[in-house]
Amino acid sequence: MSVVQEKVKLADIVRRDGGRRFSLTPTVTVYLALVALLVVGSILVALDGGVLLDQGGILNILTRSTVLGLVAVGQTIVIITGSLDLSVAYLVGLCSLVAAETMAGQGGMMVPGVLLALGVAAVVGLVNGLVVTVLKVNAFIATLGVALILRGYLEDNYTGPAGSVPRAFQHLGFDRIGPVPIGVLLMLLVAAAAWWYLKRTRAGYHTYAVGGDIDVARLSGVRTGRTIVTAHVLCAVAAGLAGVFLASRLGSGAPYVGTDAGYDLESIAAVVLGGAALAGGRGGVVGTIGGVLILATLDTIFDDLAVDPFFKDVVRGVVLIVAVALYARRKLTRRSA
Secondary structure (H helix, E strand, O other): OOHHHHHHHHHHHHHHHHHHHOOOOHHHHHHHHHHHHHHHHHHHHHHOOOOOOOHHHHHHHHHHHHHHHHHHHHHHHHHHOOOOOOOHHHHHHHHHHHHHHHHOOOHHHHHHHHHHHHHHHHHHHHHHHHHHHOOOOOHHHHHHHHHHHHHHHHHHHOOOOEOOOOHHHHHHHHOEEOOEEHHHHHHHHHHHHHHHHHHHOHHHHHHHHHHHOHHHHHHOOOOHHHHHHHHHHHHHHHHHHHHHHHHHHHOOEOOOHHHHOOHHHHHHHHHHHOOOOOOOOOOOHHHHHHHHHHHHHHHHHHHHHOOOHHHHHHHHHHHHHHHHHHHHHHHHHHHHO
C-alpha cells in the first residue's frame, strides 16, 4: 500500500469515527429531550405560580425515579435479549410482603428478610426464563401467565398491607447522604452494575448477540437459552430489590404497590424511551435512566399543575409514540444513506 493510499484510508477512518462520535444517538436524544422538558416544565409551572426545580421539586423527581429506575434497569437487560417481563409489577408487591413479613419488625431479621425476598424474585425470574426457553412460549404470554399466578396468590392471601419492617430499615427509604436520597444512590449503583455487566462482560456481549439475531448467536457458540434465563433472573432480582425498597418506605409489605403504580408497562416505556428496541439487540442502561427521568419529570410537572389524570396518560402515550417513531425514522434514514 502506498503512502497516499494509507493517508486516504486514515482520513476515511477519522471521518467515519468522527461521524459516529458526533452522531445524535438515542441516548443523546433522550437526554436532550429531558433538558427541553425541564425548561418547558419550569416555564409552565412558573406561569402557574410555582417552582419546578427548587430543592423540593428536584427531590420529588429523584424520589419518583428510584423504584421505576430499579425495575427499568432489570427490564433493560431482558428487553435487549428480545424478551420482556410483564410479571415485575406483581413481583414488586410480593417481594415487599416477603421482606416485611420475614423481618416482622425485628432488627436482627433485616438481612434474612432482604435475602429471602431477592431469592423469591430470582426463583420467579428463573421460572420466566425456563418457560420462554424450554417450553418455547412467547415471552409476552409466558410472563403474563406468571403475573396472573402471582396475582392469584396475592388476592387469595392478602387483603391489604402485612408485616412490618424495623425502624432502622426505614432509613433506607427516607435518609439522605447530603442532598441525595439513599434510594437514588441505590438505584444508580444497580444501574452502574448493569452497565458493567452489559458492556464489560462476555455475558453482556452475549445478551446483545442473542437480541440481535438469536440464530446467528447460536451458530456462533453462544448458549442462547442460558443467556435468556440469566436476563430474566436479573430482571426479577431488580424488581425484588424495588419491592424491598418500597417496604422500607411504607413500613410494611403491600400486595398491590407494584400494580397500582403500573411498573410493568412503565418500565417498558422507560426502556423504549431510552432508545432500546423491543425486538432486541439495541439499548442500554444509560438511555433507560434518561427515560425514567423523563417519566418522573412529567409526573412532577403534572402534579404541580394539577393536571387531570386522563390527560396525563394521553401526554405520556403521545410522548412514547413520538419517541419510537423518531427512532424508527432515524434507523430507516441510516439504512437508506
